[in-house]
Amino acid sequence: MPEGHTVHRLARTFDALYSGQVLRVSSPQGRFADGAGVLDGRRLVASEAWGKQLFLGFVPDGAPADVSDAQVPGVTCGSDTLWLRTHLGLYGAWTFAGAPDAPEVAHAIGAPRRRIGERDLVPSSSDVSDPQVPRGTSTSDTWEVPEPRGQVRVRLLGAHAVADLTGPTACEVITADEKKAVEARLGPDPIRDDGDPADFVARVGRSRVTIGQQLMDQAVVAGVGNIYRAEVLFRAGVDPLRPGRDVPAATVRAIWDDLVVLMRDGAEHGAIVTTRPEDRGAGQAGADDAGPVPDVGRGRTRQNTDGSPGAVPSDQAFYVYHRDGLPCRVCGTPVLVKELAGRNLFWCGVCQT
DNA sequence: TTGGAATGGACAA
DNA sequence: TGTCCCTTCCAAT
Numbered sequence: 001m002p003e004g005h006t007v008h009r010l011a012r013t014f015d016a017l018y019s020g021q022v023l024r025v026s027s028p029q030g031r032f033a034d035g036a037g038v039l040d041g042r043r044l045v046a047s048e049a050w051g052k053q054l055f056l057g058f059v060p061d062g063a064p065a066d067v068s069d070a071q072v073p074g075v076t077c078g079s080d081t082l083w084l085r086t087h088l089g090l091y092g093a094w095t096f097a098g099a100p101d102a103p104e105v106a107h108a109i110g111a112p113r114r115r116i117g118e119r120d121l122v123p124s125s126s127d128v129s130d131p132q133v134p135r136g137t138s139t140s141d142t143w144e145v146p147e148p149r150g151q152v153r154v155r156l157l158g159a160h161a162v163a164d165l166t167g168p169t170a171c172e173v174i175t176a177d178e179k180k181a182v183e184a185r186l187g188p189d190p191i192r193d194d195g196d197p198a199d200f201v202a203r204v205g206r207s208r209v210t211i212g213q214q215l216m217d218q219a220v221v222a223g224v225g226n227i228y229r230a231e232v233l234f235r236a237g238v239d240p241l242r243p244g245r246d247v248p249a250a251t252v253r254a255i256w257d258d259l260v261v262l263m264r265d266g267a268e269h270g271a272i273v274t275t276r277p278e279d280r281g282a283g284q285a286g287a288d289d290a291g292p293v294p295d296v297g298r299g300r301t302r303q304n305t306d307g308s309p310g311a312v313p314s315d316q317a318f319y320v321y322h323r324d325g326l327p328c329r330v331c332g333t334p335v336l337v338k339e340l341a342g343r344n345l346f347w348c349g350v351c352q353t
Numbered sequence: 354t355t356g357g358a359a360t361g362g363a364c365a366a
Numbered sequence: 367t368g369t370c371c372c373t374t375c376c377a378a379t
Binding site for chain 1: 358359360361362363
Binding site: 088089090091092093150151153166167168169170341342 | 367368371372373374
């Protein structure tokens with residue numbers, strides 16, 4: 001998936017697209033027909049991420065849309081607030097399309113696959129700045145809403161945009177209390193302002209489970225996935241197989257601080273980049289002797305980038321993730337890979353001790 | 354046409 | 367620990 005930075009980006013996208021609007025909610029695929037029926041015609045008043053969980057808050061149309069209260073984390077919304085909780089899992093993705101006047105947003109956010117519908121953001125009229133359509137007045141009557149493509153579990157249709165969810169691991173309507181219960185099971189989120197490093201440090205320090213596994217445990221820290229796990233441990237110089245309790249607290253705290261920087265940057269730019277400029281491209285350790293970097297046939301990692309010029313190429317974005325067999329960017333030794341708890345773990349046996 | 358892979362996680366034993 | 371689920375894309379048949 002889509003690690004936590006992606007979900008925060010989604011929350012911002014939904015806020016920009018739909019906040020305060022009454023939405024049409026449907027389930028083209030049919031598997032979420034009941035939930036869609038419950039939410040259809042309600043007003044979106046909150047869009048919040050915690051780790052990899054996305055929560056969209058809906059109130060009945062006509063109820064006071066107390067957006068400010070609803071968006072404060074931890075504040076209990078009115079009893080008539082219902083939340084759409086979604087989790088993308090390994091394959092899930094949101095795909096967006098919008099009217100010419102829609103706020104500029106991402107096209108598709110989610111699983112590492114081709115961005116279906118990317119071009120759909122361009123209005124079918126191909127006239128982006130049609131002066132006949134005053135900004136802010138467009139409705140679904142004035143633009144062409146694309147047909148759902150693939151197995152669309154839920155579709156959210158607003159005044160000037162549509163969002164389709166495919167392949168989620170979770171998609172359900174819950175109450176405010178149930179939302180709290182979900183959040184209670186999650187560890188602190190480095191992207192959230194309320195993320196508490198002390199929780200993370202304490203939890204890691206009292207377990208002999210390896211630090212590599214603990215970083216993937218959403219109850220220890222929310223939002224970290226396989227890429228951030230591998231990369232942050234490399235940057236800290238910590239062996240993923242070390243028991244958490246054997247990693248000095250100061251080092252664990254430094255890992256948290258690094259996650260805050262890396263993940264917030266990821267949420268901002270839509271791509272995970274962990275390499276420092278001096279460690280990218282030619283001139284890195286091992287490059288001279290190794291000649292051209294061998295193509296091992298992997299690493300086709302795609303990111304949900306914002307496509308901005310000057311973006312770091314995906315093959316230079318990581319130190320160790322999906323780089324097994326390639327020379328470490330710092331010391332030149334081949335990067336290692338091993339399956340740990342069902343997931344591939346990548347690390348440098350020399351730089352990480 | 355098939356099957357492996359992908360940045361996850363819930364659940365049972 | 368193993369099994370299953372969610373869906374799509376692309377390399378290999």
